[in-house]
Amino acid sequence: MTKSxxxxxxxxxxxxxxxxxxxxxxxxxxxxxxxxxxxAEDAGAVAVMALERVPADIRSQGGVARMSDPDLIDxxxxxxxxxxxxxxxxxxxxxxxxxxxxxxxxxxxSEVLSPADYMNHIDKWxxxxxxxxxxxxxxxxxxxxNEGAAMIRSKGEAGTGDVSEATKHIRTINGExxxxxxxxxxxxxxxxxxxxxxxxxxxxxxxxxxLPVVLFTAxxxxxxxxxxxxxxxxxDGVFVGSGIFKxxxxxxxxxxxxxxxxxxDDAKVIADVSRGLGEAMVGINVSDIPAPHLLSTRGx
Amino acid sequence: MTxxxxxxxxxxxxxxxxxxxxxxxxxxxxxxxxxxxxxxxxHVDAIRRPEELDRIDGLVIPGGESSVMDKLAxxxxxxxxxxxxxxxxxxxxxxxxxxxxxxDTIIDxxxxxxSLGGLDIVVRRNAFGSQTASFETxxxxxxxxxxxxxxxxxRAPVVETIGAxxxxxxxxxxxxxxxxxxxxxxxxxxxxxxxxxxxxxQYFLQKVMSAAR
Numbered sequence: 001m002t003k004s005x006x007x008x009x010x011x012x013x014x015x016x017x018x019x020x021x022x023x024x025x026x027x028x029x030x031x032x033x034x035x036x037x038x039x040a041e042d043a044g045a046v047a048v049m050a051l052e053r054v055p056a057d058i059r060s061q062g063g064v065a066r067m068s069d070p071d072l073i074d075x076x077x078x079x080x081x082x083x084x085x086x087x088x089x090x091x092x093x094x095x096x097x098x099x100x101x102x103x104x105x106x107x108x109x110s111e112v113l114s115p116a117d118y119m120n121h122i123d124k125w126x127x128x129x130x131x132x133x134x135x136x137x138x139x140x141x142x143x144x145x146n147e148g149a150a151m152i153r154s155k156g157e158a159g160t161g162d163v164s165e166a167t168k169h170i171r172t173i174n175g176e177x178x179x180x181x182x183x184x185x186x187x188x189x190x191x192x193x194x195x196x197x198x199x200x201x202x203x204x205x206x207x208x209x210x211l212p213v214v215l216f217t218a219x220x221x222x223x224x225x226x227x228x229x230x231x232x233x234x235x236d237g238v239f240v241g242s243g244i245f246k247x248x249x250x251x252x253x254x255x256x257x258x259x260x261x262x263x264x265d266d267a268k269v270i271a272d273v274s275r276g277l278g279e280a281m282v283g284i285n286v287s288d289i290p291a292p293h294l295l296s297t298r299g300x
Numbered sequence: 301m302t303x304x305x306x307x308x309x310x311x312x313x314x315x316x317x318x319x320x321x322x323x324x325x326x327x328x329x330x331x332x333x334x335x336x337x338x339x340x341x342x343h344v345d346a347i348r349r350p351e352e353l354d355r356i357d358g359l360v361i362p363g364g365e366s367s368v369m370d371k372l373a374x375x376x377x378x379x380x381x382x383x384x385x386x387x388x389x390x391x392x393x394x395x396x397x398x399x400x401x402x403x404d405t406i407i408d409x410x411x412x413x414x415s416l417g418g419l420d421i422v423v424r425r426n427a428f429g430s431q432t433a434s435f436e437t438x439x440x441x442x443x444x445x446x447x448x449x450x451x452x453x454x455r456a457p458v459v460e461t462i463g464a465x466x467x468x469x470x471x472x473x474x475x476x477x478x479x480x481x482x483x484x485x486x487x488x489x490x491x492x493x494x495x496x497x498x499x500x501x502q503y504f505l506q507k508v509m510s511a512a513r
Binding site for chain 2: 007008009010011012014015016018019021022023024025026041042044045046047077081082083100103104105106128129130258259262263
């Protein structure tokens with residue numbers, strides 16, 4: 001037995017992307033208090049997302065939605081042992097600097113909060129802490145990865161309990177990846193132009209058939225069946241926002257969604273865990289939301 | 301840019317046909333382990349149900365969230381047969397969360413967190429702190445040969461105390477132990493499955509082949 005020979009390297013892509021790899025097959029739950037974080041961890045969440053208001057409340061209350069109070073984030077970090085994520089506004093690199101100093105494990109540069117910059121996203125290469133970003137299509141995902149995102153989540157339409165947008169986005173991203181793999185090399189230049197994505201990343205995806213980072217799905221997941229459907233559509237894991245703590249029985253629903261993600265291809269298990277969960281969150285149909293109030297169109 | 305593209309082709313390992321290695325697939329990076337084992341010639345089964353344990357000659361417990369694996373293993377009736385299989389000599393390799401699952405004692409676990417046990421060690425969960433303290437480094441590991449092992453530590457555990465029956469295989473510069481073996485059991489704080497490092501899995505397959513003979 002001998003000792004370590006070289007210096008440690010912190011904040012490399014491999015270390016940042018690696019944490020997302022370890023979250024795969026898991027459920028990341030939105031929480032707004034330490035007590036909710038405790039319920040989430042006890043139910044088997046693989047990480048919690050600390051925020052001040054769940055998307056359903058942001059949607060109903062309106063106003064500018066910002067990063068959470070550091071005291072709230074501290075209290076959630078103190079409460080749980082699993083990784084803690086927190087949201088910064090799109091382009092708000094100072095909120096991200098604060099979250100890094102607070103010692104959260106992952107930053108979500110999120111369209112659920114009000115954007116701070118309508119031109120630029122955060123330059124995520126400048127940070128040791130990893131970032132997850134939302135995407136509605138492959139081009140958007142690759143632009144975020146090019147800016148340093150170490151994990152992607154399909155956006156869906158947060159705070160609705162309507163899973164249709166999540167379905168559309170995960171199908172779109174995976175469909176566009178499949179299309180790239182069918183193109184010949186000389187067609188990838190135009191593909192990169194059409195996707196508005198870096199050519200090198202387009203070439204890489206055409207050859208590997210997958211994103212170079214983990215792809216979760218989010219936005220409107222409210223039931224074990226919703227979560228399992230996202231997994232069957234090719235998601236590596238699931239974010240559940242308002243769907244748990246806006247439902248009648250958060251403890252039981254959270255545990256049920258965790259089980260449904262592990263046994264996503266076993267309808268018998270999903271049927272069993274879906275029994276007697278009480279009321280699901282009251283949903284809003286995405287088609288009833290006027291365009292200016294859609295969150296998934298934020299980010300570019 | 302991809303992690304997978306860093307893989308190097310492994311040396312040939314003569315894995316006999318019919319040898320089956322399970323990868324615990326409740327949560328975590330089980331696909332990466334399955335990929336490495338298949339590249340080395342093993343037949344790989346994803347394990348989520350108790351009855352699936354009967355068919356395998358060895359098991360890998362992947363990286364992930366140990367508390368989630370523990371809950372799911374107990375809820376779905378895997379924990380008890382897994383403990384029995386480990387006591388019965390089943391070769392098992394655990395990385396990160398898998399190392400925690402194999403430790404006899406856990407420090408800084410969740411309320412009520414249980415391990416499967418088997419390794420005579422005390423392991424400290426998430427010993428380095430938050431993700432910004434995660435790192436990669438090179439380790440010299442004598443049993444794997446001259447070339448250093450490139451090791452990625454992600455919110456990693458360390459082996460705090462090594463009991464008489466377990467042996468340390470690697471330590472950090474500060475002396476903390478990050479790889480152990482004990483008979484048919486092998487555990488690392490780090491993740492060879494995401495760096496293209498095949499030697500740990502080869503070393504483990506040797507244990508599986510010896511035990512199956």
